[in-house]
Amino acid sequence: GLDVSCEISPRALEHVGNDPASTGRTIYRIVQEALTNVRKHAPQAHVRVEVHDVGDGVDVSIRNQPSPAVPVPAAPPGSGTGLAGLRERVALAGGRVDFQPTDDHGFRVHAWMPYAAQGQA
16 A cells, blocks of 8 residues: 555665575565555655665665655554664674654665675574
């Protein structure tokens, strides 16, 4: 039910497909958490998902536009720890993530994940 556009570079998809147990799964979780938050907090907003190769890793960006001036029902209850847990998951896989409101009242989740997960045995 969300308005989502997606751009994934073929090279990033190829690399992630070769390492699905760590990098691919973590990228999936990043996108999943970001889309869940949009659905809860700005369900009418357009969302742009981008996944690109950046040489030694994958750059992931999920950004929602400001939600139109339409009343939004209260967000369903949750643990409230999704983004904090995501930061831990990404760090364990050797990546980094940040999230913040945008200047135009939207929200952005941005992450970088290495192709070969670091810190994993």
